Amino acid sequence: MIKHRLLGSLLVASLWSGSSLAETVSVDLISPATCVPGGGRLAHCTVATRLLEGTDFKTAVPLRTVFQRVVSGNCSTRYPLEVTLTPEGNSSTRYIYISEAQTVVRGANQRLLTRIELKDSSSWTPYASFADSCRISLNIQWNQVDVDSAAQASAILSRLQADLATKVAHRDALSNLVEYSSAFSFMRTLSNSLLTELNNEMMLFLREQAKESGDTVFKATLPCECDPTIQDCSGALNDTEKIGLANLYFALGVLGDNSNYLRPDGTPMTLEEYIGASPGGGTARDIIAKLSLRTTPEVLAQYQAQLLVASALVKEAQDHLLLARQQLSAWIPLP
Incomplete structure (x- = not known):
């Protein structure tokens, strides 16, 4: 018993x-x-x-x-x-x-x-x-x-929606930080290497060659009869070939002139001299340097790690809101 x-x-x-x-x-x-x-x-x-x-x-x-x-x-x-x-x-x-x-x-x-x-x-x-x-x-x-009323159910959903909105805003802010940090890193690399690449021996040589051969290339694009120095037009370029050569001629202009990259004494310009001052004062390189100070590889890695966490929290909040709507469907019908 x-x-x-x-x-x-x-x-x-x-x-x-x-x-x-x-x-x-x-x-x-x-x-x-x-x-x-x-x-x-x-x-x-x-x-x-x-x-x-x-x-x-x-x-x-x-x-x-x-x-x-x-x-x-x-x-x-x-x-x-x-x-x-x-x-x-x-x-x-x-x-x-x-x-x-x-x-x-x-x-x-x-x-x-x-x-x-x-x-x-x-x-x-x-x-x-x-x-x-x-x-x-x-x-x-x-x-x-x-919950005992539709008003109480609505208040719960409003809180969850506000929580989701906060988490989405935080995730988006971190996403922007990752993008900006990557961009600043790129600009820092660009500022350190741009002028070096523009002034290397190959670029200087190409500009000189383009300058010297430009007139010849241009003449080759003209009809044979326009050049009185040519007596025999056999073997002249056809129209398609002339168009291709004309495109090359105009592309050579992209290389510019070495005088744009060199001082009068023939020595290379600095990036400050090449880019020049900004309207608000200071060189473009100074502005780039200021922006790039806001990030380092370590800071970028930190932003990326925080973004992963924030994205997971957004997913969790979305699932939370969906589940809440299901649990509260007796008071607020599902759409």
Whole structure:
């Protein structure tokens, strides 16, 4: 009989609502399983301490667990019988079940609860006596959506949307930092190598050759009869070949003239001399140097790492909002 009383009875039913699991568990407090029957009475009752365990699942909305008293038969008593409910890691709630129809237990920040200790906290339980028809149990409705109106549901969605917008803005700012940092690094490299490449021996040679051969190339593009020095036009270029040669002639202009890159004494210009001063003062190289100081390879790597984290947080917030819409569909229908 003692073993029978300690075990009591535990009935479990699982009901799905939207995307969240609303699990209901029934626990006997006063019944022949927890008391000693005799003489038409139930006496020497024992409410054993037990750890109640709910199902863990993903949620994006606040939750509450409801303990509801279920009474049948004659359960009249003068004793204020109660139990204490203690969620894991949270403060306790006293529930005087003999007189209160229900109580609500919430986790910190209304988070999902999976473990609640139920403990008899009344010293009167062993002395209480009931008619043998008395049955008292608790229906435990685990992790209900903690919402009672469409307005409350809308407020939750608004908070999640604002959180997503904040995370998107942060991700986009980091994305811009990565782009700017990469661009500054490129400009620094450009400022260090541009003039060197423009003044190398090959470029100087090409400009001189282009300058010397330009007139000859131009003449070759003209019709044969336009050149009085040519007596025999056999083997002259056809129109297609002349167009191609004309394109080469005009492309040679891109090389420019060495006088644009050299001082009068023939020595190479500095980048400052070549680019010149900006309208606001200072050379373009100074401006590029100032911008490039804002980044280093280490800073760029840091921005890239932060961008990966921020992108993951945006994805998480998007999933969170989608799940919340599903969980709150009873108040706000899905579009």
